[in-house]
Amino acid sequence: MSVTGAPQKLYAAREPVFPKRVSGRFRNLKWLILFVTLGIYYVTPWIRWDRGPELPDQAVLLDLAHRRFFFFWIEIWPHEFYFVAGLLIMAGLGLFLFTSALGRVWCGYSCPQTVWTDLFFTVERWIEGDRNARLRLWNAKWDVHKWRLRLTKWLVWLLIAMATGGAWVFYFADAPTLFVDLFTGQAAMVAYVTVAILTATTFVFGGFMREQVCIYMCPWPRIQAAMMDEHSITVAYRDWRGEPRGRGKEREGMGDCIDCNACVTVCPVGIDIRDGQQLECITCALCIDACDDIMAKVGKPRGLIDYMALTDEAHERAGKPKVSVWAHIFRLRTMIYTALWAGIGVGLTVLLFIRSDIDMTVAPVRNPQFVVLSDGSIRNTYDVRIRNMSHADSRYTISLGSDQPFEVMLEGQPGASVTVPLNSTLLQRVYLVAPAGSPAAGRERTDVRLWIEDEAGTGRAHRDTTFFGRPTP
Amino acid sequence: MSDHKTPHPEEQRLLAGDPETTGHSWDGIKEFNNPLPRWWLWTFYATIVWGIAYTVMYPAWPLINGATPGILGFSTRANVAADIERFDAMNADIRTRLTEVELAAITLDAHPDLYNYAIQGGAAVFATWCSQCHGAGAAGVQAAGYPNLLDDDWLWGGTVDEIHFTISHGIRNADDPDARYSEMPAFGDLLGDADIAAVVQYLRNVSGQAADVTLAAAGEAVYLENCAACHLDDGAGDRFLGAPNLTDAIWLYGGSEAAIEHSVRFARFGVMPPWSAQASSAGRLSEDQLRAVSIYVHSLGGGE
Incomplete structure (x- = not known):
């Protein structure tokens, strides 16, 4: 082992990135997605939805205290958590689908880190100017002018960050009430802590960490890179067309690239796309817009930098006709992902429509298994939980789906019926008594089916359980 | 991509024989210089500062008898004590009302809050003080003569008032003059x-x-000639004397020939301590606890 040269730094400072303003089709698409996603985020908690007097009227509400998820006409109870699991599986398959078809399209357009960083860049340009002005300001001394611009920028960032953190908590409580409570100091401590944490992370991640979050902190880029293949569409440079690059008017023997660095100056992660695929690239496509603009000015066709598959480079270099982007997108792998994704989606939708307003769980009390009553009859006890998921108080009758002479009794209730208030769960002790000498009383186990039916006759549910008897020795 | 004319800068430097390496070389294998971000280093320092601050603020360093207490005075034991105090304060009103309302009137329909509190609180009292003999499920132990509290057969009465009296004063004990008492020869x-x-x-x-x-x-x-005085002519027993019903399907000590013969020959003398702290110096439960556990036992399926 030999050591040569001067000792190097083990830790590198972040290279500041000053992306230039750009316009074009992908920039417009990014603006559209930014407005739509931020709009959904800020507006959703304020949409009202009438569910009757006893239930919250917020269209989308994650009520953690009462363990309910309200989504417009859908209400999810804790025992229906499989819907959430199903949605998460769909999100996973959706990621497979989009990554195999379009590479890191999530990173480039809809990741909150990208959207908020984009918003912060916009504020930065608005206050401090475009790339060159920002570069000058970066190198300038900390005088009054620089302080004024920096403090203004940070203040606006902070306001956006607070609005971001503030909007999040509205999903977990009644938004208008919480809005007033937040400003009058009456909201719960957890609300303030959540707002503070999200304000801090938005401010730091969007304003200062930026591409460092994607490069060093986020696991998605590594996972997505592993899921891409050579047919996945990604942002790439047409090397065969651009090289050898060079400036100047004399283009004999030169490629289309005039080495103007427009693609480098607009890049929000500070890379040169002409160097090939890089782990820093979030495929935001702004370099495509920048290059298309230049190509139009020099009278060359657009697409020197373009959405293309990695196989296209060799293919086009060999002089073969261009492969359509759609041919790369519609292939067996993406079809299978689409089919799986859609299959789960259809399954969940069907489940959503066939579920009943009544649900019941039966937990047999097994300590003891049975009780002998004074007349010799055998009694089993069951803890029955009845969930009334309808929007009205309902009375339910419990019965037994059996022709055997069991007697059904409810603790604390004169008959076999019990009232459950709307949107709540009731724990009811249910007794089944098998008369002395009946088959069930003398057998070790008898399978029984408990039925529950609301008195309006609109719904019923059942659960199978076991009755334990005392076998005659 | 091998078909790229211009490789990645790192690759270019490598091909030019001038890669940016750390200068380390093992048998000709060189190490690329890929330094960690500096903010990562600062984060690492911040965690060290946090760690030191944490051990100053919170109980941390082990000593011979315990640990450094931390300047914030944090203690899980004190937190539990504060929680218990808080819940006691919250329940003070309902516990007072539990002792004031007529016991038999506390039902789910008439006083749902009192009834539900009594069921929950009574279950806790039962698990703490009663389950040792009567079992966690209240099914008793026949071999030892601990009665099953789930069935519809009661030695001394199964109304909530009778249950409350039995629990308060106990059975055949010397601690409480009002204890249920009878003795079979x-x-x-x-x-x-x-x-x-x-x-x-x-x-x-x-x-x-x-x-x-x-x-x-x-x-x-x-x-x-010998038994009917207490167990009555028809064998139905007498709750006033705690004389069991001998005609039903339930046997306190078992209904086999051997068990019955043992009962007749040697008699039985089951005891239960008094639980009321007001009625007896040996008692341990306050009136609201007694009422709660009485309502709980009454609700187990055999209450009259």
Whole structure:
């Protein structure tokens, strides 16, 4: 082992990135997605939805205290958590689908880190100017002018960050009430802590960490890179067309690239796309817009930098006709992902429509298994939980789906019926008594089916359980 | 991509024989210089500062007797004590009302808040003080004569007031003058073996079990002469004396010939301590706890 040269730094400072303003089709698409996603985020908690007097009227509400998820006409109870699991599986398959078809399209357009960083860049340009002005300001001394611009920028960032953190908590409580409570100091401590944490992370991640979050902190880029293949569409440079690059008017023997660095100056992660695929690239496509603009000015066709598959480079270099982007997108792998994704989606939708307003769980009390009553009859006890998921108080009758002479009794209730208030769960002790000498009383186990039916006759549910008897020795 | 004309800068430097390496070389293998971000280093320092601050603020460094207490005075034990105090304060009102309302009137329909509190609180009292003998499921232990509290047979009465009295004063104890009391003689000293065998068959017969009918007929006379004073002529027992019903399907100590013969010959003397702190110096439960556990036991399926 030999050591040569001067000792190097083990830790590198972040290279500041000053992306230039750009316009074009992908920039417009990014603006559209930014407005739509931020709009959904800020507006959703304020949409009202009438569910009757006893239930919250917020269209989308994650009520953690009462363990309910309200989504417009859908209400999810804790025992229906499989819907959430199903949605998460769909999100996973959706990621497979989009990554195999379009590479890191999530990173480039809809990741909150990208959207908020984009918003912060916009504020930065608005206050401090475009790339060159920002570069000058970066190198300038900390005088009054620089302080004024920096403090203004940070203040606006902070306001956006607070609005971001503030909007999040509205999903977990009644938004208008919480809005007033937040400003009058009456909201719960957890609300303030959540707002503070999200304000801090938005401010730091969007304003200062930026591409460092994607490069060093986020696991998605590594996972997505592993899921891409050579047919996945990604942002790439047409090397065969651009090289050898060079400036100047004399283009004999030169490629289309005039080495103007427009693609480098607009890049929000500070890379040169002409160097090939890089782990820093979030495929935001702004370099495509920048290059298309230049190509139009020099009278060359657009697409020197373009959405293309990695196989296209060799293919086009060999002089073969261009492969359509759609041919790369519609292939067996993406079809299978689409089919799986859609299959789960259809399954969940069907489940959503066939579920009943009544649900019941039966937990047999097994300590003891049975009780002998004074007349010799055998009694089993069951803890029955009845969930009334309808929007009205309902009375339910419990019965037994059996022709055997069991007697059904409810603790604390004169008959076999019990009232459950709307949107709540009731724990009811249910007794089944098998008369002395009946088959069930003398057998070790008898399978029984408990039925529950609301008195309006609109719904019923059942659960199978076991009755334990005392076998005659 | 091998077909790229311009490789990645790193690759270019490598091909040019001038890669940016750390200068380390092992058998010709060089190490690329890929430095960590500096903010990562600062984050690492921040965690060290945090760690030191944490051990100053919170209990941390182990000493011989315990640990450094931390300047914030944080203690999970104190937190639990504060929680208990908070819940006691929250329940103070309902516990007072539990002792003021007439016991038999506390039902789910009339006083749902009191009733639900009593069921939950009573279950906790039962698990702490009663389950040792009566079992966690309140099914009792027949071999030891600890009664099953789930069935519809009661030695001293199954109304919530009778249950409350039994729990408050106990059974056959010397600590409380109001304890339920009765004592069955050991008939082994008073009756001959033949009479005992006959009365055992008589009891098997009246409780609907297989019996020697001839002996049972002879046993009836023995029963009426010796047992009926307490257990009554028809064998239905007398709750005033705690004399069990001998005709039903439930046997406190077991209904086999051997168990019945043992009961007749040697008698039984089941005891229960008094639980009311007001009624007896040996008692441990406050009035609201007594009422809660009475309502709980009454709700287990056998309450009258």
